[in-house]
Amino acid sequence: MVELNGKCALVTGGSRGIGRAIALRLAESGANVGINYLRNRSAADKTIAELSKYDITAKAYKANVANEEHLHSLFKKFKEDYGRLDIMISNAASGILKPALELTQRHWNWTMGINASTLLHLVQHAMPLIGEDGGKIVAISSLGSVRAIPNYTAVGASKAALESLVRHLSIELAPKNVNVNTLSAGVVDTDALKHFPNREEIINGSLAKTPAGRLTTPEDVADVALFLVSPSAKMIHGQTIVVDGGYSIVA
């Protein structure tokens, strides 16, 4: 049991998929949870209804996490609603899936911006809301940060930058009692996979190669996120924790 009563958490992209599962785990453990989303209001409403079944405060914030002004107003509203921040999960991501030779400067900048720079801006906004008790920050990454995957050039590079940023943030924030870590997932069958032209191939390839014999679920990722924000993980700083059923260690 992880006890998060009274803590306040923000999960970007918390309305669907992995973010939603993490938001629910945090709420189950007693944390008040704000979720952010971009376009799909009905999914956000549905998740808020599920979160509200726990005796916590749940609110949804529409914002594009790649947009500095949106982030500014997101944190302003979050401060008005919760007054403080203890846990932040940087989960929302995007990016252009194309062969490297077809990537334009615009594709590259967008992908690096939303997947890597966004964490820096989120943390800069979050720190004034984190008290002396400290806080927990978890960024969600993927195996494309360390492996080469067709069409994943820009996203893979952005996730590698994200993981490096986590390490640099962690040395700056550890003395302030803030843990910053990365949680990197294997293939998880969320809506995000629908954007891959070779979705079936990705799922079947992952299933065939995963020693645990099944795909990683959003709940598997959420369980580890819950551990990382718990007091038991207080000496874990700047690490990338992989949740993939053993997929990435198979030769």
Ligand SMILES: NC(=O)c1ccc[n+]([C@@H]2O[C@H](COP(=O)([O-])OP(=O)(O)OC[C@H]3O[C@@H](n4cnc5c(N)ncnc54)[C@H](OP(=O)(O)O)[C@@H]3O)[C@@H](O)[C@H]2O)c1
């Ligand atoms: N699925 C996988 O196989 C996998 C594997 C490894 C790592 N990951 C990582 O896990 C994270 C979540 O992925 P997922 O598969 O759960 O995605 P998903 O099911 O597609 O959900 C994406 C969430 O992010 C929100 N979002 C998208 N763009 C946004 C933006 N610009 N600003 C704010 N919110 C935005 C969406 O809101 P709307 O619904 O309003 O658009 C939604 O809540 C990502 O960092 C991804 O790279 C995924």
